Each structure stands twice: as structure tokens, then as C-alpha cells.
Amino acid sequence: MKKRKVGIVSVGLTKFMRRAKETPKELAYYAAKTALDEAGITRKDVDAAIIGSAPDAFDGVHQKHEYLTDGAGGVNLPTMRGYVGGGTGVFSPIQGWYSIASGMHDVVLVTTEEKMSSVLPSAQAAFNTIFDNMIERPLGPNLVWIFALEMRRYMETYGIPKEHIAAVSVKNKGNALDHPSAMLGQKLTIEDVLNSEVLAEPVHLLDISPVADGAVSFVMMSEEKIKEFGISLDDVAWVEGVGWNVDTTMWTNRDLCYPKYVEKAAKQAYTMAGQKDHSPEALRKWLSFAEPYDPFNYKELHHLEGLQLFEKGKAPLAAYEGVTARDGDFPVTPSGGLLGVGNPIAAAAGMKVAEVYLQLTGKAEKRQIPKDVTRGLAQAWGDLMQVGTVIILKGGRVN
Amino acid sequence: MKVRGTKLSHDEYMNQVISVDHHPEIEYAWATGIAISKFLEGLKQGKIYGAKCNDCNRIVCPPRIFCEECFSPMVEYVELPDTGVVNTFSLAYIRTDASRREKPEIPAVIDIDGTTLTPSGFLHLLDENIPHDQIKVGMKVKAVWRPEAERTGSITDIMYFTKLED
Amino acid sequence: MLPKRRTMTDAPTHEVRGGFPVHFHYTVGIVGEIFFNGLKERKLLAVTCKECSKTYFPPRMYCEDCFAELTNEEFKTLEQEGTVESFTKTYKDHRGNSLSEPYYLALIKIKGSDTVFFHKLINVDEPNIGMIVKPVWSETTKASLFDIIGFEPA
Numbered sequence: 001m002k003k004r005k006v007g008i009v010s011v012g013l014t015k016f017m018r019r020a021k022e023t024p025k026e027l028a029y030y031a032a033k034t035a036l037d038e039a040g041i042t043r044k045d046v047d048a049a050i051i052g053s054a055p056d057a058f059d060g061v062h063q064k065h066e067y068l069t070d071g072a073g074g075v076n077l078p079t080m081r082g083y084v085g086g087g088t089g090v091f092s093p094i095q096g097w098y099s100i101a102s103g104m105h106d107v108v109l110v111t112t113e114e115k116m117s118s119v120l121p122s123a124q125a126a127f128n129t130i131f132d133n134m135i136e137r138p139l140g141p142n143l144v145w146i147f148a149l150e151m152r153r154y155m156e157t158y159g160i161p162k163e164h165i166a167a168v169s170v171k172n173k174g175n176a177l178d179h180p181s182a183m184l185g186q187k188l189t190i191e192d193v194l195n196s197e198v199l200a201e202p203v204h205l206l207d208i209s210p211v212a213d214g215a216v217s218f219v220m221m222s223e224e225k226i227k228e229f230g231i232s233l234d235d236v237a238w239v240e241g242v243g244w245n246v247d248t249t250m251w252t253n254r255d256l257c258y259p260k261y262v263e264k265a266a267k268q269a270y271t272m273a274g275q276k277d278h279s280p281e282a283l284r285k286w287l288s289f290a291e292p293y294d295p296f297n298y299k300e301l302h303h304l305e306g307l308q309l310f311e312k313g314k315a316p317l318a319a320y321e322g323v324t325a326r327d328g329d330f331p332v333t334p335s336g337g338l339l340g341v342g343n344p345i346a347a348a349a350g351m352k353v354a355e356v357y358l359q360l361t362g363k364a365e366k367r368q369i370p371k372d373v374t375r376g377l378a379q380a381w382g383d384l385m386q387v388g389t390v391i392i393l394k395g396g397r398v399n
Numbered sequence: 400m401k402v403r404g405t406k407l408s409h410d411e412y413m414n415q416v417i418s419v420d421h422h423p424e425i426e427y428a429w430a431t432g433i434a435i436s437k438f439l440e441g442l443k444q445g446k447i448y449g450a451k452c453n454d455c456n457r458i459v460c461p462p463r464i465f466c467e468e469c470f471s472p473m474v475e476y477v478e479l480p481d482t483g484v485v486n487t488f489s490l491a492y493i494r495t496d497a498s499r500r501e502k503p504e505i506p507a508v509i510d511i512d513g514t515t516l517t518p519s520g521f522l523h524l525l526d527e528n529i530p531h532d533q534i535k536v537g538m539k540v541k542a543v544w545r546p547e548a549e550r551t552g553s554i555t556d557i558m559y560f561t562k563l564e565d
Numbered sequence: 566m567l568p569k570r571r572t573m574t575d576a577p578t579h580e581v582r583g584g585f586p587v588h589f590h591y592t593v594g595i596v597g598e599i600f601f602n603g604l605k606e607r608k609l610l611a612v613t614c615k616e617c618s619k620t621y622f623p624p625r626m627y628c629e630d631c632f633a634e635l636t637n638e639e640f641k642t643l644e645q646e647g648t649v650e651s652f653t654k655t656y657k658d659h660r661g662n663s664l665s666e667p668y669y670l671a672l673i674k675i676k677g678s679d680t681v682f683f684h685k686l687i688n689v690d691e692p693n694i695g696m697i698v699k700p701v702w703s704e705t706t707k708a709s710l711f712d713i714i715g716f717e718p719a
Binding site: 011012013014015016017018019020021022027030034038060117121122124125128131132133134135136138139140141142144145148149150152153156180181198199200201202203213214248250252253254255256363 | 400401402403404405406407408409411412416421427429431435438439459461463467486487488489490491492493494495496497503506507508517519520521522523524536553554555
């Protein structure tokens, strides 16, 4: 089947906040309206709406997509919600892509939203229900456990020192100082991270991204519609590749040292984009930068390896040596990521896709990578350590 | 691009802006199905069951009635020893309700001996009295069972796993 | 054909119980503040989208049709009169227990609004669609839905 060319033509972001006064649908409206205004179109021009939001238990509204429909501009339109946990924020623009690539729609408004402050006593309490209800929850687990267990397995397998992982928190929280939506931009040292409160060894407080409220929207269009609206190619980022993959939920039956599902999702996206050489050197040359999912600092490194951008066990040293700094050889998470901008689950990954768009269109302001960028990747991850979602964008004038 | 949103402090959020509270009153009763019923019944008897796939020859734990790799139905349960190897562990100072502990509990994934192809196992706790510097990935461990009369057919019928002296 | 699995089903089914130990604290939002503060003053505040000539009660931040932002519009006070658009009599509470005093719930279109409002009907034996009603206010108001006790025949 011939796939149509699809571009992102605008993005809209709210601030990311620990506690927002706005309701979830009011946050969705801010993001969606901003994206429409930036694209210079109105809701009347929109053919379909996509809503991305993670568990209903955060906003505390059952069937959240139905609740969010009016704020996401989806009233009386073909509106749908796809949901792959933390992977949702990248999956939503993938849904936008196939709605248009298939020829079904021409203009799609995609909105990712999460309001995590609604749930009490903490988001943690809702997160705990991710554990198996019959043979795990009776043990009294905490979400941090699963990350601690995965992080330990990763560090042990490849002999990774904690300092190298801590460098990711320093980099991302530092980058976030330049992001207007950020809630936790900070100038930190590796020692600060290592000396922060131990929650579940090896996870310390500054290894973790902050719970947040926020929303991010995109306008996506077919090439034909982009021409028809007279949108400048300087404002377009083309979707060149997409991939997604889900592993078994039986996480205690897998080796957590390596995210095989991220590899499979990435290879699907690279192949679709026509990139045949999947070696780290070739991929780092082909891509200008990446925004991998960083709810915890080690996850950024884990994902860079799953994405084939670094050899297994080699991403931590690269981060420590500054290779992945915004002005490094291969910039990673120039936005500031979940660690620095904040982690409103689905909207957090939406923010990463938005960053790729903003970098490729030269609109990243103080965060602009100080070299020519032609192609970028955003990746998200979720569910029970089992989902990988990947999108590759290229600049509007890049062949 | 304008980035909008109204930040609230904790006090504003809890006490100053208008809000509505909701306390859902729900409880779930999960029937444990085919394979986990067998697993829990086994625990009550002091046994750890896995299941065998006759097509790809994996023996997995916890048991299930289908093989998620080759998608064949599993045809038999296998009684496994109550020993295993620490796949990974954490010293957790944070409880399930996010409150803090002085002395950590030690969640771990235990790969159960006798599982084949790739080792498999389940989440449990390690003996809190093992000196922390002795706990290693790859450490051999053995289940410490609750007295038979106190077992209910629950994952907590195993109290924890303790270090198996070589 | 699937192999026989008799041996797989020999264990008695167990039951594991669990709750969902969370509760929720919802801020009413930017326009919710205006609406609920209106109730506190015993006022029914609405907002009109000029583009669509549609009046929302309760008011909203945006018009769901044309997506215009309405926060800068004037929030107008509607007359304390509405029409019953539909109603039901409920005999059970939200947990399914029988109520000693069944009561009416209704969709009420406040005069001047294009949307309906969900609340209780009180002081009425036999309501009918089209019936004109008015709000009965609580003695003390505190910016809550229950500042209105219910609607009664006008």
C-alpha cells in the first residue's frame, strides 16, 4: 500500500506543574488551541482528533478520552484514544500519522494530557496497581521497586558505575532551565544526585522525574493539505518512521538488563525511514539528536542502547563524558526531558515529540542545538517495563 | 509560543481554590483462574509449581496455561524446587504507601531452579537479616515457608527467601 | 484440536481481594471557580459564544464547537427559571440500596441557556416535561453544587 506523506505543522504546550488550577480538559484546551493558532487553522479545518492519556486513575475520571473530547477539539469528529501507558505520548502522533498516511484523514489534532495532582494520597498509590494483583500486590510493593530492580540488573550486567548514570540527571535538569514549560530545571552536580535521599537502592530521589500536570498538542497534516493551506516547509517536520512494540507483561520472566521491545520498535521505524544500517555509528550520523524517554536517569541510557544508538552498556560513559550534552557530538534530550521539564505521563512523551519538531524547525529558542539538525527521534516507554514507541521526524526541506 | 497554566501551591490546592473530593468505595475480588490457582494451592502445600510447554520445551514459573512465545497450550505442571538465584534486588526504604523505613526491606526477583531456556521466577522479598554486603545478583537462595497451619494459598505463604549456604 | 488439559484444572479456585486505595481531589478549574462562586452568591452564571450564539450553563472555558476561548467574555446572570427537559425517579442509592424516600432527578434548561443542567426536582408529586421550575437555595451557601437544594415548580 502506498503511504501518504505526513507532517507535523505545529505544537502547543502548557506549563508542566506539580499542581495545576486548570481542570484536565482546560489543560487540553490550552494545548490544543495553541497548536491550532500556531498552525493558523481553526477547529473547522480538523478532520479527526486523537487523545493520548495514561491511566484514568491519575486524573480520576473514568473513560478519560470521553471526558477530554471537548477540550481536545474532538466533539462530533472521529475521535479516538490509544493507550500504551508511558508509551502513549509517542503513540498518539503515531496514530495521527496512520490516520493521515492511510488516506482516511487530512488534518488531525493530537492531544496528550495528564493531571496527576488529582490523585491522593499520591500518584504512587495509583501506580502500585500496575503490579500483578494476585502474586505481587500482596507483597506490598512500591513503584520505585521495579525501577530499582531493573536499574540494578542493568548496572550489574554491564558493570556500570552510578556516577555515569547520575550524569544524566545533571544534564537533563540543567537543559530544562531553558524550557518555558519546565518545573524542575536545576543546576546540579553528580555529587548532589549521589547524595540525594535513597528510596530503593540503587534509586535515589534525584534519579527520578517529578509527577506533573500538563498537556501537549500537535497538528498533523497530509502533504496535500500542507500545500493547500500554504504552510511554509520551514514550519513542517515530516514523519519519516514510526515503530511500536510490546513485550510480555511477565516482567519477572525477562532479563531486564536490555529493552528488546525498544530495539524492535526502533528497527521498525529505521526500516520504514529507509535506514538500513542499524549500527550505532551509522545511526548517530544519520540522526542529528534524540529524545529518549527518561522517567529515571538510567532509562535514558537503557533506551539509547535499545534504540541501537550506543552499544549495550556503553551509553553511560558517553553521558558521563558529555557526548550527549546539547552541544556534544550526539545531543540527547536537549529539552530537559522528564527529569527536568516534568513527567505528566502521556504529555511528557508528547513534550519529547514536540521538542524534536521545535529543534527541526529552528524554534527551540535557548534550547536550539548549536549545529544543523536535519533528523531527530523521540521514544517513549511504558506499561510493565514492556512497551517501546518510536517516531522519527525530519526537517521540512530535508530530502 | 505562549505556554499557559496556573501553578498552585499545596495549600492553595488543598484549601484555597474550589474543589470537589471523591472517595471511590470499591473493592475487587479476583478469581485466580486456572494456573495461578494451581500455583497458590501449591504454595499452601509448600510446593512451587511451574508449567511446561511441550512445543518449545520451556519450563516457566509462575505457571500459565498458554505459552506466550509459541502460543501453544501448556499441558502439564512441573513441581520445582523451592530454591533459586537472585536475578536482581533492591534495598527499599520506601513502603507501598510512600512512607519511609529505617531498615530496608529487600524486594528481589528470584529465578527458580529448574526453569529452563531462560530462567524465570517471581517477585518476592529477601531475608532482612542477611548482611547487606553479602547480597549479590546471582546469590543462591531458598524459600522460608510459613508454618503449614498458617498458610492460606497466598504468595505470602513464603515469608521470604534466605541465603543458601554453599 | 487442543490437547486435553484435565490435569491443568485440578486446583480449587482461590480468591484474592484488593482495593484501589486512592481518592481524588478535583480543582474545579478556571471557569469552575466563576460558576461555583456564582452559586455562592445565589446566581446562575452563564457565558455566550458570540461566534456560535450559544449560551453555556454551566459556563465553560471554551466553545466546544468553534473552539473560541470564552474566559474573556462577560459572564451573565441568568433568570432563576428553567424548564424540565427530562426527569427520572430514583428508588436506589448509588450502592444499589433501596431509598426510604425516592426522589426525582431532572435535566433542566435554564432560561436563556442552550444547554441543560442536571439536578434534583423537589416539592413535586407528578412532574412533567415542560414544567417551569426555579431553584431552591440552601440557607448557607459555600460555592458547591448543593448550594441549590433542588428545583421546585415555579
